[in-house]
Amino acid sequence: MAKRVPIILITLTLILAACGPAPTPEIMExxxxxxxxxxxxxxxxxxxxxxxxxxxxxxxxxxxFINVSFGPGPAPFEAIKNAVEEQYPNIDxxxxxxxxxxxxxxxxxxxxxxxEDPTVDIYGMDTPWVKEFGSAEWAVPxxxxxxxxxxxAQSGLDVFSHEGNRLGVPVWGSISGLFYRxxxxxxxxxxxxxxxxxxxEAAETITADNPELSGFxxxxxxxESLVMVWASMLYGFGGRYFEDDGDCAFNSTEGIAAVTxxxxxIDSGVSPREVTAWDSEAARTRFAEGxxxxxxxxxxxxxxxxxxxxxxxxxxxxLIPTPAQPGGRHSGVxxxxxxxxxxxxxxxxxxxxxxxxxxxxxxxxxxxxxxxPVQYYxxxxxxxxxxxxxxxxxxxxxxxxxxxxxxPSEDYAQVSTIIQEEIHSVITGIKPVETALNDACSRxxxxx
Amino acid sequence: xxxxxxxxxxxxxxxxxxxxxxxxxxxxxYPIGQTMIFSLFDLDHTSDWLNAPFVxxxxxxxxxxxxxxxxxxxxxxxxxxxxxxxxxxxxxGMAMATFAVVPRLRGVLRAIIIIPWAIPQIVQAAMWKWxxxxxxxxxxxxxxxxxxxxxPPLFLADPRLAMGAVIFAYVxxxxxxxxxxxxxxxxxxxxHLIDAAKVDGARTWMRFWRITVPLIMPTIxxxxxxxxxxxxxxxxxIYGLTGGGPGTQTDVLSSFAYKFYFGYVEYGLGSAYxxxxxxxxxxxxxxxxxRIQPHLQFRS
Numbered sequence: 001m002a003k004r005v006p007i008i009l010i011t012l013t014l015i016l017a018a019c020g021p022a023p024t025p026e027i028m029e030x031x032x033x034x035x036x037x038x039x040x041x042x043x044x045x046x047x048x049x050x051x052x053x054x055x056x057x058x059x060x061x062x063x064x065f066i067n068v069s070f071g072p073g074p075a076p077f078e079a080i081k082n083a084v085e086e087q088y089p090n091i092d093x094x095x096x097x098x099x100x101x102x103x104x105x106x107x108x109x110x111x112x113x114x115x116e117d118p119t120v121d122i123y124g125m126d127t128p129w130v131k132e133f134g135s136a137e138w139a140v141p142x143x144x145x146x147x148x149x150x151x152x153a154q155s156g157l158d159v160f161s162h163e164g165n166r167l168g169v170p171v172w173g174s175i176s177g178l179f180y181r182x183x184x185x186x187x188x189x190x191x192x193x194x195x196x197x198x199x200x201e202a203a204e205t206i207t208a209d210n211p212e213l214s215g216f217x218x219x220x221x222x223x224e225s226l227v228m229v230w231a232s233m234l235y236g237f238g239g240r241y242f243e244d245d246g247d248c249a250f251n252s253t254e255g256i257a258a259v260t261x262x263x264x265x266i267d268s269g270v271s272p273r274e275v276t277a278w279d280s281e282a283a284r285t286r287f288a289e290g291x292x293x294x295x296x297x298x299x300x301x302x303x304x305x306x307x308x309x310x311x312x313x314x315x316x317x318x319l320i321p322t323p324a325q326p327g328g329r330h331s332g333v334x335x336x337x338x339x340x341x342x343x344x345x346x347x348x349x350x351x352x353x354x355x356x357x358x359x360x361x362x363x364x365x366x367x368x369x370x371x372x373p374v375q376y377y378x379x380x381x382x383x384x385x386x387x388x389x390x391x392x393x394x395x396x397x398x399x400x401x402x403x404x405x406x407x408p409s410e411d412y413a414q415v416s417t418i419i420q421e422e423i424h425s426v427i428t429g430i431k432p433v434e435t436a437l438n439d440a441c442s443r444x445x446x447x448x
Numbered sequence: 449x450x451x452x453x454x455x456x457x458x459x460x461x462x463x464x465x466x467x468x469x470x471x472x473x474x475x476x477x478y479p480i481g482q483t484m485i486f487s488l489f490d491l492d493h494t495s496d497w498l499n500a501p502f503v504x505x506x507x508x509x510x511x512x513x514x515x516x517x518x519x520x521x522x523x524x525x526x527x528x529x530x531x532x533x534x535x536x537x538x539x540x541g542m543a544m545a546t547f548a549v550v551p552r553l554r555g556v557l558r559a560i561i562i563i564p565w566a567i568p569q570i571v572q573a574a575m576w577k578w579x580x581x582x583x584x585x586x587x588x589x590x591x592x593x594x595x596x597x598x599x600p601p602l603f604l605a606d607p608r609l610a611m612g613a614v615i616f617a618y619v620x621x622x623x624x625x626x627x628x629x630x631x632x633x634x635x636x637x638x639x640h641l642i643d644a645a646k647v648d649g650a651r652t653w654m655r656f657w658r659i660t661v662p663l664i665m666p667t668i669x670x671x672x673x674x675x676x677x678x679x680x681x682x683x684x685x686i687y688g689l690t691g692g693g694p695g696t697q698t699d700v701l702s703s704f705a706y707k708f709y710f711g712y713v714e715y716g717l718g719s720a721y722x723x724x725x726x727x728x729x730x731x732x733x734x735x736x737x738x739r740i741q742p743h744l745q746f747r748s
Contacts, residue, residue, distance in 0.1 A: 135494055274582045
């Protein structure tokens with residue numbers, strides 16, 4: 001009870017104070033003069049707290065070459081990372097390395113994206129996948145997200161478009177051609193070959209005197225490059241992929257002649273039998289070491305073929321379109337990669353920001369210096385630094401007009417596998433040419 | 449007052465089994481069930497999953513009509529038969545060798561045997577790919593230096609060599625696993641029986657056939673069951689080495705499930721391939737189990 005006394009007293013005091021009479025105000029009257037015009041300067045200081053942007057990661061999926069520079073500049077990944085860090089310090093760009101093989105790369109992406117996995121925000125997309133990825137909605141349409149597209153050559157953007165949707169920011173393009181040893185052709189009095197017959201004649205003559213040399217090397221292993229070599233041959237012999245009604249035309253007379261020629265190259269020794277196990281790297285190594293007269297390859301190696309540290313044939317090579325028989329067309333098979341956004345990314349805003357940085361002139365220039373031609377950002381090849389890094393860029397002009405896409409199909413992965421299996425069966429002697437091509441066509445036509 | 453929870457033996461057994469069963473249910477039974485369901489639908493990367501067309505056994509008919517399927521089935525059986533035969537005899541030889549050496553060296557020998565087993569298959573595939581490489585491979589170079597061949601063979605691109613090359617690489621790894629299995633069986637053979645046979649004048653070969661083999665027969669059958677099952681679903685090393693080539697010469701059943709499911713994103717058809725492979729392995733396992741049963745003694 002004693003403890004409660006002070007509380008009661010305080011309460012009573014407050015009540016009494018409240019009930020007491022209020023003090024009476026003293027009323028006074030005064031006249032105040034107020035000026036009519038008065039300028040009042042009011043300075044308001046508004047203190048605003050801006051929340052710092054949240055730290056976030058954006059993961060790119062690309063092959064190991066993103067960490068490699070073939071020119072005097074930094075590797076493309078480093079260029080992207082630095083440029084993003086400069087513009088968006090809160091975004092850290094990470095790399096998820098994909099397999100070297102284009103097929104395995106495709107399969108990894110197919111698994112991730114079909115499982116709606118957000119781990120990868122941005123990924124490298126190969127040209128033949130565009131139709132498949134577009135129809136499956138595995139790439140975010142970028143039409144209104146990347147204003148930098150205005151600076152690109154339309155053709156480069158079209159390669160990575162599906163039904164009007166721009167799906168990728170191109171970072172590298174390629175086209176194939178025929179590399180030859182200019183010194184050897186000069187020595188033996190041959191012109192660079194225009195037809196396959198010319199090529200065989202020159203190869204046989206030169207290798208007869210130089211048995212340590214291979215005549216014509218190309219990637220004939222069971223992988224994507226084989227599809228590209230075959231496509232060059234098919235069109236070079238006057239064939240085509242599909243009839244007007246969409247039926248497979250690989251097994252036409254011209255198609256049979258093309259694959260028979262590929263087999264004959266090996267049987268006659270013009271191409272070493274090892275080509276059946278080679279990828280592009282193995283084939284170009286043989287040529288760059290000075291051990292082959294002709295090489296089928298993408299043009300991008302022009303950036304380093306004159307580098308004496310990496311090439312044994314500096315200043316001794318030339319590049320021309322892949323030969324064609326009368327009635328055929330010279331065909332440089334196109335390829336290339338773009339960056340696309342995974343629709344299941346958990347940070348679309350950050351992914352778009354990074355894509356815009358990738359699409360910027362600064363990063364595209366870094367790609368051009370590190371990887372060389374072909375880049376689609378307009379005006380890039382007027383830049384002195386880019387020109388200095390690509391002294392042989394003009395050599396490509398010879399093949400640019402021969403561009404040929406790979407067979408267009410929503411089931412490209414299957415079409416490619418079928419071609420690889422059947423053509424490889426022929427060149428390794430497992431199947432006769434006609435049987436293999438008929439099998440290829442019945443399998444392709446059976447696809448939905 | 450605390451009370452002790454008293455459980456009868458069956459209840460304790462169930463408690464021990466439940467965690468394992470949950471694991472099996474989540475990681476095995478559920479995917480198998482899902483694969484069964486998927487295999488009945490026309491599902492691909494463009495499908496609306498909730499309204500995918502039901503095709504019943506249509507995917508299975510497509511598989512049966514595929515010539516590639518029958519070719520790969522033939523190769524899978526051939527690959528399994530040859531590789532299991534080789535790995536069994538090499539494994540048994542290695543296992544017996546560990547008992548024949550002086551005890552001091554036994555541990556070292558067993559460690560050496562285990563090394564190939566410890567290397568992941570896909571890493572082995574990369575390793576063997578280099579060894580078989582025609583331009584810079586060690587094996588081809590040694591054969592040329594020994595004067596056995598004029599130029600390095602195309603181990604992985606020559607149809608006559610590819611299958612042998614793949615089997616050799618596979619057996620190199622799996623013989624060690626087989627050996628580990630069989631070491632367990634050999635350790636159970638009582639020394640006194642061998643000694644008694646020696647006293648009776650039984651020669652080495654007779655002791656092996658009449659005493660060792662019958663006594664380790666349950667181990668042999670279990671080993672063969674596991675090794676055959678693994679050979680039937682071998683994939684990593686073959687895919688890593690040849691990608692199924694040259695042509696389709698080394699395509700195995702498992703590669704079809706992989707290619708259709710992950711490569712072509714044809715989930716329905718890929719599931720049908722996977723399930724057919726599963727049923728084949730299951731049938732073979734049941735056959736083995738039936739053979740093993742008379743040799744096994746369980747606690748009553």
